[in-house]
Amino acid sequence: MATTTAKIIKKRHCRSVSLTTSRSAMGAMLLLSLNSIAADWKITPSLDLKETYSDNIRLASPGNEKSDFVTQINPGISLTGTGPRLKVNARYGMQNLIYAEESSRNTLRHQLNAGANAELLDDLLYLDGKASISQQNISTFGQQSTGDNINITDNLSEIRTYSISPYLRKRFGSFASTELRYTHDSVDTSTGGLSASEADRTLFKLNSGTAFKTLGWGLSYNKQKIDYSNRTVDLETATGSLRYLITPRFSLTATGGYEKNNYLAVTGKPEGSFWSAGFSWTPAERTSISASTGKRFFGTTYSLAVNHRTRQTAWSLGYSEDITSTRSQFMVPVTIDTANFLNQLWTSSIPDPIVRQQIVDAFIRDTGIPLSLSDPINYFTNRFFLQKRLQASVALNGIRNTLVFSMFNMTREAQTAQEMDSTLLGTSNLALNDYIKQVGGNALWNLKISPRTSANLNVGYTRSSSPSTGRQDDTKTIRLGMTRKFQPKLNGSLDFRHVQRDSNQSVGDYRENAITASLNMRF
Numbered sequence: 001m002a003t004t005t006a007k008i009i010k011k012r013h014c015r016s017v018s019l020t021t022s023r024s025a026m027g028a029m030l031l032l033s034l035n036s037i038a039a040d041w042k043i044t045p046s047l048d049l050k051e052t053y054s055d056n057i058r059l060a061s062p063g064n065e066k067s068d069f070v071t072q073i074n075p076g077i078s079l080t081g082t083g084p085r086l087k088v089n090a091r092y093g094m095q096n097l098i099y100a101e102e103s104s105r106n107t108l109r110h111q112l113n114a115g116a117n118a119e120l121l122d123d124l125l126y127l128d129g130k131a132s133i134s135q136q137n138i139s140t141f142g143q144q145s146t147g148d149n150i151n152i153t154d155n156l157s158e159i160r161t162y163s164i165s166p167y168l169r170k171r172f173g174s175f176a177s178t179e180l181r182y183t184h185d186s187v188d189t190s191t192g193g194l195s196a197s198e199a200d201r202t203l204f205k206l207n208s209g210t211a212f213k214t215l216g217w218g219l220s221y222n223k224q225k226i227d228y229s230n231r232t233v234d235l236e237t238a239t240g241s242l243r244y245l246i247t248p249r250f251s252l253t254a255t256g257g258y259e260k261n262n263y264l265a266v267t268g269k270p271e272g273s274f275w276s277a278g279f280s281w282t283p284a285e286r287t288s289i290s291a292s293t294g295k296r297f298f299g300t301t302y303s304l305a306v307n308h309r310t311r312q313t314a315w316s317l318g319y320s321e322d323i324t325s326t327r328s329q330f331m332v333p334v335t336i337d338t339a340n341f342l343n344q345l346w347t348s349s350i351p352d353p354i355v356r357q358q359i360v361d362a363f364i365r366d367t368g369i370p371l372s373l374s375d376p377i378n379y380f381t382n383r384f385f386l387q388k389r390l391q392a393s394v395a396l397n398g399i400r401n402t403l404v405f406s407m408f409n410m411t412r413e414a415q416t417a418q419e420m421d422s423t424l425l426g427t428s429n430l431a432l433n434d435y436i437k438q439v440g441g442n443a444l445w446n447l448k449i450s451p452r453t454s455a456n457l458n459v460g461y462t463r464s465s466s467p468s469t470g471r472q473d474d475t476k477t478i479r480l481g482m483t484r485k486f487q488p489k490l491n492g493s494l495d496f497r498h499v500q501r502d503s504n505q506s507v508g509d510y511r512e513n514a515i516t517a518s519l520n521m522r523f
Contacts (some may be wrong), residue, residue, distance in 0.1 A: 001504045006351065039083030048093075048493040050148070050518040057099075058152045059143035059499075069100040070150045073519075081116075082289045083495065090114035097150060105152050108136060124168060131162040138191055138424075140377040140464040140473060141199060143510065151512075157380070159190040161330055174211040180204050187327045193424035194380045195228040197327055216243040226327070228382075236260045243280070245289035252403065253292060261323075265415045270323070270384075286310065296384055298323065298415075299385045314395045321388045323415060329378040342395070342402075365520065376410040376438040377464075382420040383433060385412040399450040407441040434468040452485040457506050489522040 026387050050072035057068040073096045081088035095109040112133040118124050135149050136157055142155030150157065167181035183201040201224040206215045216239040226233045239257035246252060254277045262269040278292025286309040306317040342360045350356040353514035374391070393406040416429035425432055447455045459478040465472040481495035499512045 006083070008434075009154070031217065039081045039088070039090075042078075043078045044078045045523045046076045046078070046177055047390040047521045047523075048072065048076070048518060049521075050074070052150055052514055052516040054150065054512060054514040056510060056512040057102075057150070059145075059509050059512060062511070063511055065511075066101070068102060071098040071100075072096060072148070072150075073098070073409055085119035086117070090116075095149065099152075102152065104320075109149060109158065124170060125166050126169060128165040128167070129163065133158065133160050137377055139432075140379045140382045140438060141432070141466070141473060141508070143379060144377075144499075144501070146499070147213075148245040148516070150514075152301060157189045157194075159330055160186075160188045162186055163196045163331065170348045171209070174209045175210050178204075178358070185331055187330050188315075191380060191424075193382075195230060195382050197226055199224055199226040199327075201225075206477045214217070214245050217241065218243075234260075234262045249282045251279055253290075254276050257295070260295070263416055264383070266417055267298065270415065272299060276301065276303075278303070310396050310430070315393070319390045321386070321390075323384060324380060324387050325384050327380050342397075346397075376408055376440070378426055379433070379436070381414070381426065381433045383414045383416040383418075385414045385433075386500075389414050402444075402446040404444040405442070409439050411435070411437045414473045429469070432466055435466065437463075437465050437467075439463045454483045456481045456483070471503070471505055471508075473501055473505075473508055475501045491520045493518050493520075 003012075048068075050216040052070045052072070055067045056065040056069065057070070058064075058066055060066065074093055075091035078090065079088060080088045091113050093111040095111060097105075097107050098107070099105050110133045112131060114129075114131045117126065118131050127176070128520040135156055136143075136156050137144050138157050141149065143153040145151040145153050158172035163183055165181060165183040168180060168441070168483070169479075170178070171177045181201075181203045183199070183203070184202075186196075186198045188196040203220070203222050205218065205220045207218040212263045214515075218239075220237075220239045220241075222235075222237045222239075224235045226235070237257060238260040239255055240253045245253045256273070257309045258273050259271055263270060267456045273296060274296040276292045276294025278290065280288075282288045287304050287307070289404070291304045292302070301321045302319060304317065304319040304323065306315070308315040342363060344358060346356055346359065350359060388411045390409040391407070392403070395455065412433075413435050414433055418434065419481075421430060421433055442458070442460040447458045449455055456479070458477070460475075460477040462475045463472065464475075477497065477499050479495060479497045481493055483491060483493040485491050493516075495518075496515045497514050497516075501508065501510050501512075503509055
């Protein structure tokens with residue numbers, strides 16, 4: 001697999017991205033909003049100082065380890081704006097990595113997560129905008145850099161996305177509601193082998209209103225054009241839906257329609273009629289269950305969504321199947337998000353979503369728990385694939401303890417030709433992305449030792465396998481940390497991690513032990 005990773009890396013180069021367009025889109029929206037909307041604004045500068053020692057900074061195979069000290073000086077800023085017709089939430093961080101032994105690897109990374117929604121005309125015209133910059137592992141079989149990006153590997157890439165979406169939304173009394181939305185978005189990376197792309201999407205929806213108490217209905221039309229550097233893909237779907245109310249809490253559901261796609265599939269023509277049938281049940285105010293089965297051009301489909309919440313717990317179980325792509329997953333990331341668990345846990349006790357989000361952010365910062373848990377890697381591929389994903393989680397919150405458990409099982413089966421990944425994988429490893437299975441789980445325990453001191457234990461496991469090539473990697477991670485709140489705006493933490501990967505490929509094994517001391521200051 002060393003050859004695979006090396007070829008992935010050799011193809012890596014920095015490609016310019018239209019960040020100017022991203023900033024312009026967000027700036028235009030904010031300008032329009034600020035000219036007409038009063039909002040409460042909050043700006044919070046911050047500074048993270050970290051020192052890490054790693055005994056295997058390159059995640060090299062046994063016998064080739066090299067240790068290093070890494071200094072991080074990471075300034076950041078967050079911006080929130082809240083008004084009757086405007087919501088803005090943006091965070092930016094500049095990660096500066098300084099290596100004691102390998103100063104030629106010193107680097108600066110940008111990290112951005114920004115979103116905004118504005119109501120430009122009362123109950124009619126709205127505008128959404130998003131922009132992000134993040135770093136992610138390229139291949140599920142390369143060395144897996146940790147969340148702080150300090151490991152020196154060629155399996156890491158920068159992802160840059162933005163979207164701008166104006167839309168009209170109108171209610172026609174109790175009869176119906178409608179939405180007409182246009183979205184333009186872009187995805188680019190620092191890895192030359194993954195095609196940069198821009199897309200334009202038109203979405204129309206018409207749904208029945210409250211006048212239809214027993215039988216509800218809906219119509220939608222979705223057309224998307226994706227321009228890659230070397231091809232154009234059109235995706236088009238027309239859908240009709242029905243919902244029949246058996247009791248106030250139980251409904252039968254059905255959908256039907258036609259989809260037409262023009263990507264060159266190796267499994268048959270990617271178009272045809274589709275249907276599904278299922279039910280939706282809310283046995284209690286805090287419990288919901290929905291399930292369906294149906295047919296699409298690629299075969300039988302199933303879906304499941306179960307959510308249950310008590311005063312101190314939040315449970316979820318979901319299963320989905322869809323044709324998708326690396327690009328689509330970047331635009332709508334599905335991560336096992338710690339903040340989402342806490343939001344669900346505290347919905348009853350903190351009804352206001354804005355206040356609740358602020359409390360969740362403060363809790364994560366003050367306790368030092370990770371922002372996300374073990375999750376399948378959205379590995380890089382230019383091919384469309386059939387993704388089947390099962391995910392389950394439970395979060396429990398007590399007076400001094402917070403526990404989060406999660407598991408996932410995801411498979412991706414390629415629908416387009418191997419040659420589309422030749423610049424990523426090289427001609428000798430094209431079968432690697434034919435079919436990949438990722439299975440894993442995670443357990444997080446936070447203990448509040450005192451009002452100012454917390455301890456964390458995080459244990460994770462992931463297995464990645466490629467039946468086409470016979471490769472299988474098992475990765476185990478243990479993290480132990482302690483966080484201390486010295487002052488209202490000054491936190492310190494000490495963290496230890498152990499990572500172990502065992503592979504059935506001789507060059508795939510590695511071990512790492514690392515310890516990090518950090519200070520977080522807000523101004």
